[in-house]
Amino acid sequence: MIYDLLVVGGGPSGLSAAAHAKKTGMSVLVLDQGEVANTIFNFQKKKHVMAEPGMIPLRSDLQFEAGTREVILQAWHDAVQKYQVQINRPEAVKQITKKDGLFEVQSDKGVYQAKHVVLAIGIQGNPNRVGKPGEDLPHVSYKMADPTIYQDKDILMIGAGDAAIEGVLALCDKNRVSVLNRNNEFFRLKDALDRQINEKVKARKVVAYHSAAVERFEPGYTYITLPDRVAKVKTDLVFVRIGASLPMAFLEKCGVTFASKERSALPTINEHYESQVTGLYVIGAVAGYNLIKQGMNQGYEVVEHILGHEIKPVDEPLLTEKLNFLQGSLDERLVQIATTIQLLAPVQKQPLRELVLQATLHQMRGAQTVYQEDDFSDSLFMILDGKVAASFRAQLPGERPILLYQGSFFGEMSLLSGRRRSATITTVGPSVLIEVPRKAMLRLMANEPAVKQIVDETFVVRALQTNLLKDLEDALAQELAHKANIKSFKKDDVIVKQGEVGDAFYLIRSGSVKITKREGEKETVVKYLPAGQYFGEMALLDTEDPTRKATITATKQTEVIQLMKEDFWVLLHRHPEFEQHLRENVQRTRIQSQAFELMQTGAMSYVNKMLQEGVFDGTDVLLIDENKCVRCDNCVKACETTHGGQTRLYREEGILFGNLMVPTSCRHCENPLCLIDCPPGDAIQRDPKGEVFITEAKCIGCGNCASNCPYGNIFMLHPKPQETRKPWMRILSLVGAGPPEPKAEDLPTKAVKCDLCRNDSAGPACVRSCPTGAAMRVTPEEYFVKTGAVGR
């Protein structure tokens, strides 16, 4: 028989196409080489699957909502039953050829004929292989559905990406696991995984072979090439997780062409996902769309296209609605945006659509505040129409605010540095602003180097003007920005070393550094500098002794703007008053640092320890002066009472610095790592005042934020169950009859942390309930600046 549609691949995209085709009366066959929805099937049990992007509606006859792996698989299974979709599996397709307008699909079991073919094969069916002798042995496997079934085995994981390490962590409690890593350290892992795996390796729960490669597999053993030797490692089981790639050879054999010869190149398809071969469609991950919902929508759209229905992309109405104040077709509206805002000029059509989809448009009537100085927001704003004024608190009376006009953008300081807003922005007259969220902007910058360059240079120009020299003229600032380097350092990386000859000046763009001085054997921390401060001028100004007088080390992930000596002098020659200012500062710093060297013990040594423990990452830290604390635990009781009986503060479990206790309670970090990996995206977030808080209703209990918190200040707890029983039922249950008491354990755990009592205007209950004033909520920097220990 001749099928109307043959779908290769029984994943969400393929099933969506098949179901819709079947529903509209086509004859359909699905071929799959493994399980239905194999990729999701291979997820770990009960894994929570997200339905991103949230704002795009689902167009499919299959259901799909965020939920556990089991629920989703069941829904698809039911749909396949309902529409009676015929799936032949396991059956691997070998070749697709087109003859006289008909496709001939050849599999390992037979030959089929079809009018249209949809390739929805994903990429997981084509895992990267090791390519070493013995890789076909039965104990070498490319998938692992359920890590809990293995115990007391010697297991080798090949690969050190996120998927591999997730597997290792799931296996290592019950088995002896080693991991083979091509690089010399764990690299590009999600932060939480990086920390967990390093802990396991340190605790010798996992053996890591870095800079390693497989030589060959033998039953029971694997030979591993290490930099200095070949190791024979006992292995009952080997799992290979080194990514997957497009099955290019197969696709080319089918007539699909590629944009380039690069490994990362994607198939060439038109807006209907049709390849160069008419009637052959490529959708889903294999076409470069990694999100499940995108693939499912494409399956539906392809069938609509085959039926001859004109169908607009799913985001079309959304985008048109969003840009309702502009004229013309959607494309014309997008062009209008790209031509008005120079920053978006280099952006292609598709990424621009995605950007606008994620952006918020603000139509401001008159003088309205966009954001306040010191707010903790980090999105980027573009001025589509109108103008805005930037003002600073430190502004002199009578000084004019800086004006920004149509086409320019602002907010890049906080976007890039993660610090508070450096100015208050107010619209001047009616304006239209496009607000792009940080994630979307960073993604665009990663894909469009031209955009990144504009943002970076603008950032440097404005950083120089705000942090160094208010009067710096735009032309010179741009010249310097063009020459400046942006360098990033990891925690504990040395930026400048004492004794070396200085050749550059630095402005801290994000993160923070500490200044240490070494005398003989002793190394003393002299100072701690946050983002916005500069260093390195001392050696450049001192022509007689151009050596560095101190060592500068990053105390967290830090980015600096580096101006080379010559460029720095260009600046000084043009602005002698700035040179004068710097020289005076140097003089003062010298005197100060001598004073610090005298007081090497006391406050300074605690500052150093607190730096190491990350206390300085906090913006609002609970400190308890133990010399005043009468240990009444009123703070804990206050927290408990004001938060539904669950305290978010553990007074006795903390770190003690002299008489200052930093108890286990959220510090509201400058760069909150807990925000990084929240699957719903906004269950944990930070408000403009800097408070990091969790919305319980949105929390799915995945635990990512808790494991991302380096300080253990987020807790996974069962929420207090709601009492649903009537009073008489409760009395009955006391004597053993009636419904049982609702148990907290029956409810899924949720992430819980200090929210600074944000709903209470009077501030944190813990501080207000302290009878002696021992408990205080402070910014550590401010606290120590007050006591004279840090800052310039």
Place this chain on the structure above:
Amino acid sequence: MLEDTVLFYSGKRYLILGASAGAVLLGSYAYYASDTTPSGGTVGGLIYGAIGLAAILILMFLGIRKRSYASHLGTVRGWVSAHIYLGLLTLLIIPMHAGFHFGWDVHTLAFSLLVIVVLSGLGGLALYLTVPPRLTKYESGMLPDKIQSELNRIVGEMKPLAAGKTGLFQRLHFEESRRAYAPKPQGWRLLFTRPNTSSALTVRTQELNRILPQIPASQQEDFSRFSALLLQKIEMESYLTGQMRLKNALQAWLYVHVPVSIAMLAAVAVHLLVVLYY
């Protein structure tokens, strides 16, 4: 050193307020005593009585305010600061109310109870000012939540060292574990135990040194590791006792202050009943 304590809360606000209230009271009393014979029954006396009663009720309200965690009525710290000065003032107001007449009756009983309450409060204040720094010193040795797990670790490590060893060695371990499970002094009893870390350590070190020669040479290495652990354990236990002792001290005075103040309130009620009803 008193600069930043509850006594001087908010720029000595309540100290100044309390002192000026005291001065006003004294002045008014001098005026009142100059033209009447002071006693509880006169108009002046009744006014002082009313002020005194109000003061006592405000003082007692601290107990409620302290537990109203969501309350916006000032901070607990401010309340405590005011509580101290207002409490002291009652020692002036009540005798003024009585015209400094005392006797063997329920009225003077109420006042004596008040005196006990105020004095215990002063004692508590002294403890609040002096004990926390001493506790901090102990805690810098080790925080209480870490001591327990550390102790468990030590006990766990001692066991295999003693297993299968000579009788003397095993007996020592047995005694030590019995001691570990024996009830420790708790609650008020702690107030009367004086931990002396250094002398306890010296005694035990000497004891262990005495035993060492009696241990077979092959077991001596394990024995000295065992001894080191044992001494570590003793040191930590004495930290723990020390911390608990000081913590108890911080609470012990409340066991006088609170019940007696309730008794005082009852006596005041009887006093009111007796005076106003009969």
